[in-house]
Amino acid sequence: MLTAKDVTAGYSAPVITDVSLTVAPGQTVGLAGPSGSGKSTLARVLALLHKPFAGTVEIDGETVTGFRFQARQRTKIGVLFQQPRLSVDPRFTLRRAIAEPLKDQDRVGELADLVMLTDDLLGRRPHEVSDGQLQRACLARALALDPRYLICDEMTTMLDASTTAALVGVIRAYQERTGAGVLAISHDATLLNRWADETVRL
Amino acid sequence: MVNLEIDRVSVRFALKGATVQAVNDVSLRIRPGECVALVGESGCGKTVLASALLGFLPGNAETSGSARLGDVDLLAATDHELATTVRGRKIGLIPQSPASHLTPVRTARSQLEETAKVLGGDAGKAAERAGLLPEHLDRYPHELSGGMAQRVANALALVGNPPLLIADEPTTGLDRDLVDGLLDEFRRLVDDGHAVLLITHDLAAAHRVADRIAVMYAGRIVEVGPAHEVLDRAKHPYARGLANALPERDFLPIPGQPPLLTDLPAGCAFAPRCEQATAICEDRPVLTDDPHAVACHRPC
Numbered sequence: 001m002l003t004a005k006d007v008t009a010g011y012s013a014p015v016i017t018d019v020s021l022t023v024a025p026g027q028t029v030g031l032a033g034p035s036g037s038g039k040s041t042l043a044r045v046l047a048l049l050h051k052p053f054a055g056t057v058e059i060d061g062e063t064v065t066g067f068r069f070q071a072r073q074r075t076k077i078g079v080l081f082q083q084p085r086l087s088v089d090p091r092f093t094l095r096r097a098i099a100e101p102l103k104d105q106d107r108v109g110e111l112a113d114l115v116m117l118t119d120d121l122l123g124r125r126p127h128e129v130s131d132g133q134l135q136r137a138c139l140a141r142a143l144a145l146d147p148r149y150l151i152c153d154e155m156t157t158m159l160d161a162s163t164t165a166a167l168v169g170v171i172r173a174y175q176e177r178t179g180a181g182v183l184a185i186s187h188d189a190t191l192l193n194r195w196a197d198e199t200v201r202l
Numbered sequence: 203m204v205n206l207e208i209d210r211v212s213v214r215f216a217l218k219g220a221t222v223q224a225v226n227d228v229s230l231r232i233r234p235g236e237c238v239a240l241v242g243e244s245g246c247g248k249t250v251l252a253s254a255l256l257g258f259l260p261g262n263a264e265t266s267g268s269a270r271l272g273d274v275d276l277l278a279a280t281d282h283e284l285a286t287t288v289r290g291r292k293i294g295l296i297p298q299s300p301a302s303h304l305t306p307v308r309t310a311r312s313q314l315e316e317t318a319k320v321l322g323g324d325a326g327k328a329a330e331r332a333g334l335l336p337e338h339l340d341r342y343p344h345e346l347s348g349g350m351a352q353r354v355a356n357a358l359a360l361v362g363n364p365p366l367l368i369a370d371e372p373t374t375g376l377d378r379d380l381v382d383g384l385l386d387e388f389r390r391l392v393d394d395g396h397a398v399l400l401i402t403h404d405l406a407a408a409h410r411v412a413d414r415i416a417v418m419y420a421g422r423i424v425e426v427g428p429a430h431e432v433l434d435r436a437k438h439p440y441a442r443g444l445a446n447a448l449p450e451r452d453f454l455p456i457p458g459q460p461p462l463l464t465d466l467p468a469g470c471a472f473a474p475r476c477e478q479a480t481a482i483c484e485d486r487p488v489l490t491d492d493p494h495a496v497a498c499h500r501p502c
Contacts, residue, residue, distance in 0.1 A: 034377050035348055082375065116459065130245025133459075157375055160243035160403040161447035166455035187377045190406075194449035 007055035030196030300355030321362030427494030
């Protein structure tokens, strides 16, 4: 289980107060709420990218002790953001972006197949591909270390209906294979109805 | 009030060793009091077409065809002509992510008043019409919520009272209720006699507000017709696949990927992904000339 317990977090003032949330292995939990309600803040806390003021995060029974760069448990959690263009180094080819978390490039081909990126696209830089193609690369990168949990923060905002369906399909197949849990954040209620097993509102 | 007549417009970008065929032979007419949505996945050429209409293409772009707004050909006009007579006056642009489009070091009021002064509009009235209160205007862009920034962008686009509005992905990143409010605002503008070109990948938004939907694939319009017809009885396999991929429908992707714009097939660009394709699809299909037009040899 990925669990947030009584989490209070924010920047100078708290954005979320005493929020608890659980994602079980294999499960997809939707997180909805208007902009400014703290969806992304909670996502950042659960991804161990932001230290809460109070409360704890547990990954499979183990309490998280470190947040930000050095966090040892970080690799158990994959993250996808809203804007792929802000999430990839513009100097990297897609191949290098996918390989970034890996020690060697052996698995890039397999990961690229998973998200249906061709060899030609792997050789391109972010400005030479569409938002949808770049988000595919971000998904491959997020799955590179076989995370136990995947956090998708408005992952489909920039994507057309077909690419959205394709990426959700890739994530579902990964869950079936590995039993990973998913937190799907979106303001699109129709999408969460179709994608998530249950939806929590902030 | 005048029509926008886009006639056989193509846009190419010359790169080292390759040519990007971003927009191919696009014809489209938008009348006053009409909202046309241009839909398609990112990278299909929608924004390039809008940039061409406003003279915002980079230096390596080559255009052909014409885009007439009244007596001006937008593609042939000089930058000076566009700047002094077209942008803001005849065509208002509502950009994607308005918060980052505004000048960060100036208040909304100062930007709106400057624009009003240059274009000869009334800042107060434009702000009121866009649903902005005076206290909102005294804020800096980072102090505005997404919805408020969107209203400032609307006020800026409308202050010169242009007959044509181009909105480029205006709903991206907004909550559904903000999206609905924005689309209602577009509808009011259309009902007031404005023409609106809505560029979006959001089919639900297009369905809600547009009179007609044009579906673009690999730089070409493959289907155009009344909004409900195109979404509910799509004739082109790509348009049908896109509509069926919606989460409230089949939620299944169209197999395969769009072709590279540097290496487009000679025939139908969708044929490699199309279940219905046959040998005839090696010839390029022509967009039919009827109210619900399709460019396909084997329409659904």
